[in-house]
Amino acid sequence: MQASVPATLDELREQITLRYDSLSKRLKQVGRFVLDYPDDVALETVVVIAERSAVQPSALIRFAQAFGYSGFSDMQGVFQAELMHGKTNYRERIRLFREGEEDIDAEQPISVLRAFASADMAALEQLPAAVDVQAFTKAVELLAGAPGILVAGQRRSFPVAAYLAYALSHLDHPVRLLDGLGGMLKEQVRSAGRQDVLVAISFSPYAPETREVIELARQRGLRVIALTDSPLSPLVQQADVWFDVRDAEVQGFRTLNATLCLAQSLAVAAGYRLERLLAQAVDSA
Template sequence: MTETQTELEQHIESQYSSLSKRLQEVARYVLDNPNAIAFGTVASIAKAAGVHASTLVRFAHAFGFEGFSDMQQLFKDKLMVSSPDYESRIKSVQKEPATHDKKCGLSWLKQIVIANTQALDNLCNSVDEQALNGAISALHNANIIHIQGARRSFPTASYFSYLLNNIGRRAHLLDGAGHMDIAQLNLLGPDDVLFAISFAPYAQETLDAVNYAKQRGIAVIAMTDSSVSPLAEHADIYIKVKEAEIHSFRSLNVSTNIIQALMLGLIHQSN
């Protein structure tokens, strides 16, 4: 029996392809909107997900729950110990015993290093090698590599653009400066590639860029946190990334390592 929200999410991802179309719609909504699942009613969740209430019950049954409320409780339980809003994160950090010591920097550093080491070990054991190599080949063959990453993903996108330009690749960072998002997207050509980076809650700017590219038949490579994220759903190639967390503050370490691997792969393929 599934005992935590994390376990349930893992089961949903692993069984996603075997679900019916309607249950896949519920799966995507559940993974993308955990807070709405925790706080909503069956009626409100069904309406937001675009399905009948009975479909939510069937979804819960498909994953071994007696009813939807039993599944919903997992999401409520997680919220009791972890909240995504910054006020709660700050309070959580302040309650940590390490902060009672004025010289707490090293304690936090050790926690961050341990969490990131575990995340990187998991990455090496779980990364899709075919997707990684496919991304390198697609980037190698692209005329221009357009890179989109907003909010938390912007540092990673900016770094990738910096690396690509320094190894002689034509790279264009879609930074939306001056609210020129559409003007920048209009520069995407048929032989180009869009490299999109976003993690839940997914940045609308990045989703818009992916939809724009797909409507025009432009290849999309996505780096995201779930195999059923809206980015992965529309990407030609996607690379799944799970970052380390300390009191719900997520690292960018795994993402940076993926970017560096892609860059080194491009150099190798250019020989």
């Protein structure tokens, strides 16, 4: 394999992100799919992956060759290596992957609960390994050190934003949920202090209101923490710290449990960080 060919999944992710805008429409579809569903790419056949990403199998081959691989199987080996050498062992990841596909029986309403519970357990099992330790630590430090915190999330992400604002309100910092009541979203951002931190939450297709909030916040010099669902998310480029969260999906319905778990963990960890800072201040007084 040539040196220019991505040898690891992290290297491939970086290359896809850097070159995404220059790819054709079909290759962009493939790029987004392989970033969003790496386990599918590792475990499924080229025919199944093509069907799920709504492209022809030949598009998968062209995509792989565009990044220097001899073919799709060559690129797929990178995903399989990541799966086998990940923090969760290979067989366990396969088990979790298969559980996420549990069927729903329209004649048995309880099967809906079982399917969602199974998929959520799989997503939560994989969450700790998917979160970058340095990014998590940096986000916690930003939250603990901010004189004020703003939280933004619209539509599907609003419940996460509302809960996070509630959880962060237990810290000794002013916390504001940017709900845009009365069409005052811009004014809510403009009233923020320049040392404040914005936590922005948005998933595909990415609410334009949240994107506008981030742009306004950056103009004012605020630091931004983003919770989103892809390295290709428009929130990533504007964020100081970002998290790519993969919530469970059952027959097109996405849950929020992994994102809520991450949000709660950030709030609690920030609380512990504040306690430690206060204890150090008392000891040095």
